[in-house]
Amino acid sequence: MDLLEIKYENLKEYLRSLKSVAAAFSGGVDSTFLLKVAHDVLGDKAIAVTARSLSFPKRELDEATTFAFENSIQHMIVDSEELDIDGFSTNPTNRCYLCKTELFTKIKAIAQTKGIENVIEGSNSDDNGDYRPGLTAVAELGIKSPLREAGLTKAEIRQLSKRLGLPTWNKQSFACLSSRFPYGESITPDRLRMIDQAEQYLLDLGFHQVRVRFHGNLARIETDENGFNAMMDRQTRDKIYTRFKEIGFTYIAVDIRGYRTGSMNETLKK
Structure with a gap:
């Protein structure tokens, strides 16, 4: 065994x-x-x-x-x-x-x-x-x-x-939407809806592992290697920019370190 x-x-x-x-x-x-x-x-x-x-x-x-x-x-x-x-x-x-x-x-x-x-x-x-x-x-x-x-x-x-044949075996990792905010940044119903809509749009586009982190009027996208490859397509980036602007973000950025759990904890003092 x-x-x-x-x-x-x-x-x-x-x-x-x-x-x-x-x-x-x-x-x-x-x-x-x-x-x-x-x-x-x-x-x-x-x-x-x-x-x-x-x-x-x-x-x-x-x-x-x-x-x-x-x-x-x-x-x-x-x-x-x-x-x-x-x-x-x-x-x-x-x-x-x-x-x-x-x-x-x-x-x-x-x-x-x-x-x-x-x-x-x-x-x-x-x-x-x-x-x-x-x-x-x-x-x-x-x-x-x-x-x-x-x-x-x-x-x-x-x-x-x-x-075991579970449908979740390759499901993307998920954490509650409140984890998308830097500590000290107020969490409101409208802001949670913005994050939810933004992440849902990326999933609908075919992205698998994503986080949209909230930094005021800036959305910071974390994604995996396949997501980075998808971002290389200009039309895809344009679609994301247009939709995120509709949602309420002014600036949209891609984190070059990519997806990782607990990235908001990086600001905490060790």
């Missing part, structure tokens, strides 16, 4: 030991894999809970709903509007902590009413290296992180997802 198979078996055994779980389910690569394995192991003792808010694009909510329905998994949607959290809209460095505390408190309440013993979430072992204040909330509230417990990386989760 190779190392990946050992990790996979350890994950299933760990989930089995939890007896019943409510999974925080975004429909992304990690949470979809985690929910699938949890449901395989625990059956109806594994349910999914998805948060609905302005930071969560409708396409992601629709995909999460479809996956749960097609796999006969009980799925609950809870309204969790981050902008209503005191202090969140000012975008402090602990923004993710505030959000996760509110979200997981709501999921724990749902789990309790359903007689579910544990709440689980989909962070993986790669998340241990970056600034992740949300993981502090996870620890404080006693939320379980099975993928980290099993030592699974994002690449390994994609590999296992492909083996």
Whole structure:
């Protein structure tokens, strides 16, 4: 048995030991894999809970709903509007902590009413290296992180997802739209809609991995190598410029370092 198979078996055994779980389910690569394995192991003792808010694009909510329905998994949607959290809209460095505390408190309440013993979430072992204040909330509230417990990386989760036939195995990485703003830059409903529309347009053009970072009247696009190649086409750039201007941006720039997670954390003092 190779190392990946050992990790996979350890994950299933760990989930089995939890007896019943409510999974925080975004429909992304990690949470979809985690929910699938949890449901395989625990059956109806594994349910999914998805948060609905302005930071969560409708396409992601629709995909999460479809996956749960097609796999006969009980799925609950809870309204969790981050902008209503005191202090969140000012975008402090602990923004993710505030959000996760509110979200997981709501999921724990749902789990309790359903007689579910544990709440689980989909962070993986790669998340241990970056600034992740949300993981502090996870620890404080006693939320379980099975993928980290099993030592699974994002690449390994994609590999296992492909083996299981999950449609998310090669899905682009996603984080809530609030992560597109520099710390201290106010987050508003209109600004979230601008980011959502801009990223959706790039996805509609065929871009796979993208982020549109908000810097006032400037949109900074992060994309992968294929995205850079697409940007070499003048007509494509013109389309993007025209659409982004319609959305409300004055200047549109492409980050030469490309897509990377946690780029807004680069301003934090080490």
